[in-house]
Amino acid sequence: MSGPNTSYDPVEVAALDPQAVDDAVSAALVAASSAGTLDELRAARSAHQGDRSALALANREIGALPPSAKAEAGKRVGQARGRVAAAFAARQAELEAERDERILTEEAVDLTVVPPRRRVGARHPISLVTERVEDIFVGLGWEIAEGPELESEWLNFDALNLGPDHPARQMQDTFFVEPADRSGLVLRTHTSPVQVRTMLDREPPIYVLCPGKVFRTDELDATHTPVFHQFEGLVVDEGITMAHLKGSLDVFVAMLFGAGTVTRLRPSYFPFTEPSAEIDCQCWICSGTDDSCRTCRGTGWIEVGGSGMVNRRVLTASGIDPDHYTGFAFGLGIERSLMLRHGVADMHDIVEGDVRFSTQFGMEI
Amino acid sequence: MRVPVEWLRELAHVDSHVRGKDVSETLVRVGLEDEGVHGGGVGGPLVIGRVLTLEPEPQRNGRTINWCTVDVGQANGTGEPQGIVCGAHNFGVGDHVVVVLPGGTLPTPDGSFQVTARRTYGHVSAGMICSERELGLGDDHTGIIVLEHRLADEPDVLAALVPGEDAIALLGLDHEVVEVTVTPDRGYCLSMRGIAREYALATGAPFDDPAGIPVAARNDSGYAVRLADEAPIRGRAGCDRFVARVVRGVDASSASPSWMRRRLIDVGMRPISLAVDVTNYVMMLLGQPLHAYDLDSLSGEIVVRRARAGERLTTLDGVERHLDGEDLLITDGGDVVLGLAGVMGGASSEVSSTTRNVLVEAAHFDAVTVARTSRRHRLVSEASKRFERGVDPAVADRAAQLACDLLVRYGGGTLDDGVTDVGEVARRDAIAFDVGLPTAYVGLEYPRGEVVATLRAVGCEVVDREGQVVDVRPPTWRPDLVDGPDLVEEVARVRGYAEIPSVLPRAVGGRGLTHGQRVRRLVAQTLAQQGLVEVLSYPFVGDELFDRLGYAVDDPRRNTVRLANPLQDEAPLMRTSVLDTLLDTLRRNVARGARDLALYEIGLVTVGRPDQPPVPIPGVEGRPADDVLASILDGVPVQPRHVALAAAGDAVPAGPWGDAQRVEASDAVAWAVELGRALGLELLLRNHSRAPFHPGRCAVVTLADGTVVGHAGELHPKVVGALGLPARTVAAELDVDVLVAATGTPVQARPLSTYPVAHTDLAVVVDDGVPAADVAAALGGGAGPQLESLTLFDVYRGDQVGEGRKSLAYRLTFRAEDRTLTTDEVSALRDSAMRAAAEAVGAVQRA
């Protein structure tokens, strides 16, 4: 803001001439609009709005006018300065917007070049399927029980009604620990010893799922592996029936393979259950409507495991009164579930530890 | 078990429209396993032909082919002779043969193929003259089928052959064979008698018991047999019934009838000679294994006894076997060993082409005795399979009678009047059966009448006194039926498992996952999120691995468990670290072309002990006594759960973003530390030397109280070399069980101060050998509780600090709970930290 004008200069007073003010405004507007850069605009602003500009001089002269003329002159110069300031501000905004736009354009980079600073990790799908199965049963209120992989023969066989001369004991090709005739130790051939451990450990009601690694002396081929994973369910409570077995299996397969999938039971034989049943799962790909279905080979059903009512002798060996409690048990394979659910054609891919296999699944299955 | 549908029709009234597939489905419904349907793969036109001309034509390749014309009647539509090229030479002009005409189909292992007319050896061959193998009738492919030979024993059929007539039925090619697997409890289903009974049970069709034949009563004039088992196993006599019959004057050169040969082929047996075929046929029909002896090779009474020390026998398969005291033997006069009872006979007494007089044995041997002998000698026979699973002891005399009748009928000769039938089969006890049990077990209503009727249909004697409990005496062929649930299964399977309702039981409500299970998931998840890939490996390792890993002779990780029958002889041990097998997985990935790798595996390891006691194997009559149970549970080797990780190559590859960053030892350490942080644990590090790590690049990871969690670092270059790993492979192995035990108590929250933080930097100079962790620990201790964080941001070695020294620069961040710290207070705290470091590790503040 200028102070009162004390040094009256009759020459400069001419600047207050209305025509001169208009000319100054016009010149300023032209300068503002013709500035192509912010630098040019800054120079033009200095010329037309600076202390030495015509309008600044005119403003300064107002103080020298007689009071009668002050008001009108003040109004004229004030409006003129306002128009000029607005024009420069507008142009400033325009040029700044252009500059910002240009910078953003210049700063563009190709983000399709992703720098792999961190490798992508992955879970093994066997673990993921196992956890998914566990979660289904935990959701039903069951618990997860585990046990050692190197197991006593008594728990792996005898307590499960597989006596030393039972034909089924030879059927299962077992890894024995040296010395085979004395050690009393085997690599468990199923997770059933965990069931026995659970029953020895606690009183019914028992609702447990026993997942884990098991061993049989099969050669590795496209559909077999000597080290594989199972999950077995065990329920012991008052009044448990085969209908409860069927109900549990139906709920489970619907959750793992898709709503509407059901199971079918077929009579079979397992030493640790009586009555016993094979579990077939309805084909969730074709529901039995496709004769050339590769998942079920056109039968509409896929054999997934074994089951039955816990044999009285197993309950007895585990210290549970078979006249008071009944129970059911079932066992299914994780590898088989994985192969069926995800179309894995060759067991080698699952067991050989090739990172490409795990990586394609990520961390959720 | 292979079940010819044609044979089944004879025993169980199979409806005429029923096909093999239907039979299979029916049998599966009552508990047999479906293994597919064979046969029926031949499709017409397959017709009878008569060879009109045959011209041998030698070929350049040395073979001679026959250019034949064959009369196929009107089957080819023209009545003209059919021109066919044939490579076989076992036939001549005038012979009747079997011709498949263009358009017909022949079975192949995968299905069938269609025969077409084709140009070959300069002729158009319009069809094929067939061999047995081409038709799936047997393995003989050396020659084509000449009906004059094949039907030699059926002259009437042979005389009626007309060229051009269909040959499918003539050859039995319309026979379908259903294959089923028999579960170990159903030994009786290893016979047509048992299968037919099951089929009848499933369909309600009548069943004609083929054992229901007239049998001559036992008398004293038969061949002398003595049962002399002086060492029964578990109180069960090795042989409780022995039937022997004699046929004299048999023509051993006579062929078995074609229907019998056909059935034997259908069930998967090879026709051999009349005597052998008859015993096999009767076994397949009734389930009773039989043995035929050349009577003239026997000199004394037959004695059944256990083997004596040092006895040997060369069995029919030509193997000389050293006998065990538990082996039950058939002997001649007690001294000459004739065979392993119920398993396999010896070579010396076998019927041969010169045999005239035959002794037929039909005995009942104990399942355990036979199973043990079969297992001991690794000798599985059709007989042992059946005895192990249980043979109907009541059928022995019928089987012997039927076999002798067939021998007489097809081989001539006469059956002796003497009937040997010694031994005593104990009558089975009745089971007191609650008729409500099926309903209680299955969850489906089974009316009393149905329960009783089903058990009777199965063959049980049921004494029903109108109470809740009935007496059920299972049939002689069902040794598997011993208690209530066994009978429940019979009731349930005959009604059908399909009717069992689906009811979800209401669980009592569990605890969810245990702390240990959640920790394990978190460990896996954390490592995966840090870029490592989870893999699995077999936990088997070889003897020399521990040397390659550089373990000292007395390293406890050499104490392991050895398998008696490993998968591979070179890997008989259970791993004692997960790295033992994870490193091999890393190597395999490198071999497959991967370069930058970071893997992990979570699994059990086995802690062997030199003084491993035998683990007891008590009975199963009840829960074992507490001390026995304890020695079972304690006798199982400890198997902690470990997590191991291994990495090689680049952590960050080179690219537009800059240079590559190689994986280094500190990465392995950082992964371990981060794992602890994910669990809320501040893990401590100490430099350490331990195989298989580089002695100068290994850290031991511990809990605050010093408990060892594991180790991390770079592998020893020798280990890298010995295992064929990429240079500078890094690794870590941590005990997950220790992490689980160290966590789980609820973390107690500290109040959060909202006063400002104060930062100050401090550079200290220490000897190069002083671990940074020790400096940090000293600084942290000296700085006191107001130290919020301590961050190492620079390490300097060089002229400014002198030879053998290093400078460590830290940023210390302080914050008080109750006020803003003044500059003077912060300086004092920093000086206190410096003094502590000076005292603990000889640190000097860097100017």
Ligand SMILES: [Zn+2]
């Ligand atoms: Zn399907």
